[in-house]
């Protein structure tokens with residue numbers, strides 16, 4: 001395949017929770033850091049990233065289906081406490 005898709009400058013990513021596609025700007029980037037899932041709101045942290053809606057329903061779905069260890073190719077479970085707190089805060093600000 002060559003050439004570009006016309007228009008549509010905004011990149012899309014898939015939420016690892018609900019599996020829906022959304023504009024990258026609507027999703028929260030997550031990276032694995034020291035055995036934990038770390039939110040990366042600025043999208044600048046190095047390493048493999050996963051994207052999730054900044055909503056607890058999507059986080060819960062992602063945790064239940066072990067989407068984060070899979071996305072990061074981690075050997076063991078990843079801690080999501082800090083991430084959950086960050087999303088809780090974002091969730092409250094949104095409503």
Ligand SMILES: [Zn+2]
Pocket residue numbers: 015016017018019020052053058
């Ligand atoms: Zn989602």
